Amino acid sequence: MFKIIKRAGDIFLSLVVLILCSPLLIPISIGLRLTAEGYVFYFQDRLGYKNKKFRIYKFATMLKDSPSLLTGSVTIKDDPRVTPIGKYLRITKVNELPQIINVLNGDMSIVGPRPLMQEDFDAYPPHVQEKIYDVKPGITGIGSLIFRDEELVVSSATDRDPVEFYQNVIAPYKGELELWYRKNQSFYVDFMMIILTGLAIVYPKGDFSQKIFKTLPKRNF
Numbered sequence: 001m002f003k004i005i006k007r008a009g010d011i012f013l014s015l016v017v018l019i020l021c022s023p024l025l026i027p028i029s030i031g032l033r034l035t036a037e038g039y040v041f042y043f044q045d046r047l048g049y050k051n052k053k054f055r056i057y058k059f060a061t062m063l064k065d066s067p068s069l070l071t072g073s074v075t076i077k078d079d080p081r082v083t084p085i086g087k088y089l090r091i092t093k094v095n096e097l098p099q100i101i102n103v104l105n106g107d108m109s110i111v112g113p114r115p116l117m118q119e120d121f122d123a124y125p126p127h128v129q130e131k132i133y134d135v136k137p138g139i140t141g142i143g144s145l146i147f148r149d150e151e152l153v154v155s156s157a158t159d160r161d162p163v164e165f166y167q168n169v170i171a172p173y174k175g176e177l178e179l180w181y182r183k184n185q186s187f188y189v190d191f192m193m194i195i196l197t198g199l200a201i202v203y204p205k206g207d208f209s210q211k212i213f214k215t216l217p218k219r220n221f
Helices: 002-034 084-092 099-105 126-134 142-146 150-156 162-184 187-202
Strands: 041-047 053-059 109-111 138-140
Touching: 002 084, 002 099, 002 109, 002 187, 053 099, 099 138, 109 187, 126 162, 138 142, 138 187, 142 162, 142 187, 150 162
Parallel strands: 109 138
Antiparallel strands: 041 053
8 A cells, every 4th residue: 555655646746846847947958958068868777676777867967978987976076077067956956857757657756765876786785785676766765865965975085985985885874774764664754755855955964864763874984
């Protein structure tokens, strides 16, 4: 019953967001078309439900060959691969808007673990890989909320290689957060994460998640 109601809610919310945000689509598309490399959308294979691959949709915010440049799938502060307009789309999370299509297609949910590239998924410990995508990946979720400033966190470890720091420190903790969601998912948790996502956009420095969800795994870095 939970899955059926959640799916109905995903469709309803996706259509509402699509209608409300449709006035943004044209100016953003024109801006992206006229800047950087001139492409509007970014398509990439990600892992989803039951570890099956699907193609994710985003507004383009980085150079086309970004995955093969510099730090690969790990983004750092002031990353030179991020385009000028892409910087603001990432800050406001508007770059995630096209994922509404993924939700309507049934590949994603509004709330769930973030869908990862294969190499980032491989950084998770085996026990996380086995269970994390027993639920559909989401546009937002506890991992996205806690690491909404992931680029700054990665860059703060000035004495370590960014990729190594992500794989050995951030990924294991993020995996535990996503398993926490799998264990605790409910209508209340999903509703609060949607609210917290809105708060994170308005108050990006606020740390509301830990205050709302008292049982989250403790951060040790």
